[in-house]
Amino acid sequence: xxxxxIRTTGFHDGTTDDIFETTHTPLADLKEGExxxxxxxxxxxxxxxxxxxxxxxxxxxxxxGDVMRCFGVAExxxxxxxxxxxxxxxxxxxxVQDFGVVGAKMLRKVDLNLAEAKDYLAxxxxxxxxxxxxxxxxxxxxxxxxxxxxxxxxxxGSIAAQIAKLAGARVIGIAGGPEKCGYLLETLKLDGxxxxxxxAIPAALxxxxxxxxxxxFDNVGGDTLDAVMGRMNYQGRIVVCGSVSxxxxxANATGPANFxxxxxxxxxxxxxxxxxxxxRVPEAFSxxxxxxxTGDIIFREHVVTGLDNFQSALKMIFTGQNxxxxxxxxxx
Ligand SMILES: NC(=O)c1ccc[n+]([C@@H]2O[C@H](COP(=O)([O-])OP(=O)(O)OC[C@H]3O[C@@H](n4cnc5c(N)ncnc54)[C@H](OP(=O)(O)O)[C@@H]3O)[C@@H](O)[C@H]2O)c1
Numbered sequence: 001x002x003x004x005x006i007r008t009t010g011f012h013d014g015t016t017d018d019i020f021e022t023t024h025t026p027l028a029d030l031k032e033g034e035x036x037x038x039x040x041x042x043x044x045x046x047x048x049x050x051x052x053x054x055x056x057x058x059x060x061x062x063x064x065g066d067v068m069r070c071f072g073v074a075e076x077x078x079x080x081x082x083x084x085x086x087x088x089x090x091x092x093x094x095x096v097q098d099f100g101v102v103g104a105k106m107l108r109k110v111d112l113n114l115a116e117a118k119d120y121l122a123x124x125x126x127x128x129x130x131x132x133x134x135x136x137x138x139x140x141x142x143x144x145x146x147x148x149x150x151x152x153x154x155x156x157g158s159i160a161a162q163i164a165k166l167a168g169a170r171v172i173g174i175a176g177g178p179e180k181c182g183y184l185l186e187t188l189k190l191d192g193x194x195x196x197x198x199x200a201i202p203a204a205l206x207x208x209x210x211x212x213x214x215x216x217f218d219n220v221g222g223d224t225l226d227a228v229m230g231r232m233n234y235q236g237r238i239v240v241c242g243s244v245s246x247x248x249x250x251a252n253a254t255g256p257a258n259f260x261x262x263x264x265x266x267x268x269x270x271x272x273x274x275x276x277x278x279x280r281v282p283e284a285f286s287x288x289x290x291x292x293x294t295g296d297i298i299f300r301e302h303v304v305t306g307l308d309n310f311q312s313a314l315k316m317i318f319t320g321q322n323x324x325x326x327x328x329x330x331x332x
Contacts (some may be wrong), residue, residue, distance in 0.1 A: 001027045005067045005097035006310045012055040014249035017318070019052060020068060020311045028101050030080045035107070037074035037090070038099050043121040044304070044313045044326040049247040051099075058273050067069065067095035068310070071126055073110065073117045074100075084109065091120045096310055098330055114289065122291060122325040123159060123299035126274055129284040130241060131159030133277045136268045139215040141152075143168030146209050148228055151219035152190070153180035155325035156241060159288075160217045162188060162297045166181075169215070172208045173222060174201070176320045177220045183323070187298060197320075201227040220245045222254075229258035232265050240271035248318065300324030 002024055010019050030036055051062050051069050062069050076088040081104030083096055084090060092107035094100055108122045139160070141147045147164040152173030153259040161184070164171045172192040173184040181193040192208040194201060201224055205213070212233035218225050219273065221243030232238070238328040246253040261267060278285070291297035302322045316322045 001099060003027050003097050003099040004307055005095060005100075006062050006286045006307060007067055008052055009060050010064045011061065012049050012052040014251060017049075017311065017315055022308065030074060030078060030101060033081050033104055034101050035076050035081050035090070035104050036078040037076055037094060037102055039072050039074045039094060039100065039330045041073045041099055041121055042096055042310070042328040042330060043071040043125070043127070043316060044310075044322075044328055046242060046244045046247060046317050048314055049318070053250055054307055055250060058275060064104040067100070067309060070095060070096045071121055074118050079104070089117060091125060096307065096328075098307060106300070115182055115292075118303075118327055118329075119292075119299075120300065121327060122155065122301050123297065124285060127155040127325050128159050128288045128299070129277065130274055131156045132163060132284040132287060133274070133280070134239045134241045134272060135163040135215075135217060137277075138272060139217055141167045141169040141215050141236055142219065142282055145169045145214035146172065146211060146233075147215040147217065148172045148174065148205070148209065148213050149217040149219070150174040150196075150224050150228075151242075151244060152193075153183050153188075153323070153324050154219065155322075157217065157219050158188060158300065158324070159297060160185075160239075161190060162291075164215070164217075165189065166291075166296060172205075174220075180320075180323065183300075196224060202230065205231050215239070215243060218243070222246055226256035226258050229256050229261045230265075232261055232267055235266050235268070238269040240269060244318070302326050304328055305329045 001095040013058040032261045072094040073091045076084050089110050090107040093103050141164040145170040149157050152161050153175040170191045173190045174194045181195045184190045184193050194204040213231050215237050216228045219242045222245035302324045
C-alpha cells in the first residue's frame with residue numbers, strides 16, 4: 001500500500017516555514033506492537049514550530065527527512081498490538097500522512113458513540129484538556145477575581161476563558177481583530193475584550209481591569225505578558241501555557257521587563273505541558289463532555305481540507321487566520 005506523507009526538509013530556523021515536502025512511499029510491514037492506520041483528522045498546533053526547531057524541549061525535534069509529527073485521529077486498518085483491533089478508532093501522536101504504521105504505545109482508543117472523531121482533537125482532546133488543567137489546576141480562579149486570557153478566541157484560550165467564567169470570575173479576553181473580539185463578547189459572553197491589533201495593551205488593561213489582575217492565562221508571551229505583569233495583583237497567578245508570539249525566532253526571544261513584579265507582588269508563575277496531566281485525562285474528558293452537552297462551554301473549530309494544504313494551514317496559526325481549533329481533514 002502506498003502512503004502520502006508530509007516530511008520535513010530541515011529545521012525551522014526562524015526565517016521560513018517552508019520546510020515541508022510531500023512524499024509517496026510504500027507502507028512498511030507491521031511489526032509486533034504496531035498498528036496500520038488510516039488518518040482521518042490532523043490537529044494543526046503552534047507546537048509544530050517547536051517540534052521542528054533544533055533545540056532542547058519537552059520532546060526531541062522531528063529530524064529532517066522524517067514524517068512530520070502530529071496529533072491525529074485515525075481508524076485502525078490492521079493491528080499487531082494487543083490493545084487494538086481492526087475497526088477501532090484511536091487518537092495520539094501519529095504522522096502527517098494519509099496511511100501510516102505507528103507504535104500502539106502512542107495511541108489511545110476513542111469512542112465515536114460519545115463524540116465525533118474531530119472532537120477528540122479539539123474540545124475533547126489535548127486542546128480542551130490543556131485549557132482545563134491550566135485554568136483549574138494552576139490558575140484556580142475564584143468568584144469575583146479578574147482573569148485575563150490571551151489568544152482568547154483560539155482553541156485553548158477560549159476553553160480556559162469559559163472555565164474561568166464558570167468559576168464566577170470576571171474574564172477579559174485579548175484577541176486580534178473585531179471578529180474575534182465580537183465572538184468573545186457576544187458568543188462566549190466574556191466581560192471585556194482587548195483587540196491588541198488595534199489598541200495599545202497597557203492602556204486597554206487599565207480600562208478593562210481597574211482592580212488589577214488576579215490570574216493571567218498566557219498563550220502569547222512577549223509584550224502582552226510584559227504589559228499584564230505590570231498590572232498583576234498581590235499573590236496573583238500566571239499560567240504559562242504557551243508563548244506563540246515568540247515561536248518565530250527562538251534565538252531572539254526576549255524576557256518581560258516587568259519581571260520584578262513577581263517579587264514585589266508575590267506572584268506565582270507556573271508553566272506546564274499535557275505530559276504532566278496524562279494520568280488525569282479521564283477527569284478532563286468527562287468535565288468537557290458534560291460542559292459541551294449542557295452548552296456551558298462552546299467549542300469552535302476551523303477546518304482546512306487536504307494534506308496538500310498542511311503547510312498553508314500551519315502558517316494560519318501564526319497570522320491569526322484561524323477562528324477556533326484548527327483541524328486538517330485528510331481526505332478531500
Ligand atoms: N502547554 C501545553 O501543553 C499546550 C498545549 C497546547 C497549546 N499550547 C499553547 O497554547 C497557545 C494557543 O494554542 P492553540 O492551539 O489554542 O492555538 P490558537 O489559539 O487556536 O491559535 C493561535 C492564535 O495565536 C494568536 N497569535 C499568533 N501569533 C501571535 C502573535 N505574534 N502575537 C499574539 N498572538 C498571536 C492568533 O490569535 P489572534 O488572532 O488573537 O492573534 C492565533 O489564532 C499556544 O501558545 C500553544 O503553544 C500549550
